[in-house]
Amino acid sequence: MTLELDYNPSHLMFLVTVVDDRDGEVIGDAIQRLVEMDEVLACHALPCTTKKNRPGHVLLVLVDGGDDPDETAERVAREIMTLTGSTGVDRFDADGVYSVPSRFETVEVEYGDRRWEVSVKIAETPDGETVTVKAEFDECRRISEETGVPPREVKALVEAAARVGGRVDLKRREIRAD
Numbered sequence: 001m002t003l004e005l006d007y008n009p010s011h012l013m014f015l016v017t018v019v020d021d022r023d024g025e026v027i028g029d030a031i032q033r034l035v036e037m038d039e040v041l042a043c044h045a046l047p048c049t050t051k052k053n054r055p056g057h058v059l060l061v062l063v064d065g066g067d068d069p070d071e072t073a074e075r076v077a078r079e080i081m082t083l084t085g086s087t088g089v090d091r092f093d094a095d096g097v098y099s100v101p102s103r104f105e106t107v108e109v110e111y112g113d114r115r116w117e118v119s120v121k122i123a124e125t126p127d128g129e130t131v132t133v134k135a136e137f138d139e140c141r142r143i144s145e146e147t148g149v150p151p152r153e154v155k156a157l158v159e160a161a162a163r164v165g166g167r168v169d170l171k172r173r174e175i176r177a178d
Contacts, residue, residue, distance in 0.1 A: 003100065004126055011065035012041070012094040015077055017086040018048065020056035027057050030083035037079065039064050039072050059084065069093075100124075100131050107135070107158045108167040111147045118143070118154075120162040133159045143170070 019027065027045050034043045042062040050056035061080060065072045077089040102123040109116045118139045123131040135158040137151065144151040149170055157168045157175060166177040 003131065011069045012097060013063050013065055013069065013073055014092045014094065015061040015063055015073060015080060015089050016092065017059050017080055017084065017089045018050055018056055019059055019084045019086050020050040020054045022057070022084060026084065027059070030059065030080070033083055034061055034076070034079065037076065039066060039076060059086075101126070105162060107161045109143055109154070109158060109170055110167065111143075111149075111170040114146070116143050118158045120158060122162060130163065133162050135159050135162070147171075149173075
């Protein structure tokens, strides 16, 4: 398989800070609040050892600079510092991003007389070979809460149905091809 990539030039940047002496709840809350910002595309926390051998986290935030990258970076950096107590944020600019072409589809899930639709991201090569199929976990978890079927099972069935263009009968744990 030859993987052809799309290249989208844009003004992306990574904002990076190292946070020590903060517990996981503070880091988790910061990640959740940061990804809710429109200009934040992704946020990751990596465990590390900081000066004086203290445990810490490297917070890595991918930001779309939009029309005013400097203002955007400053606003997001202020939010990072407010949420984490960090005293500094480094900025690394990127010219663009490489990605596999992808699209979204929905898969119908039924459980008795109840119905849901789950969004599925599908990435494929230009000749149609599937690279990845990923169901929206939050949607699978919501169905799980309403049916009692574990979210990992809902997710696996939805992704399998997306691969064959089918739907899921969750009560019977079956995929029905359309």
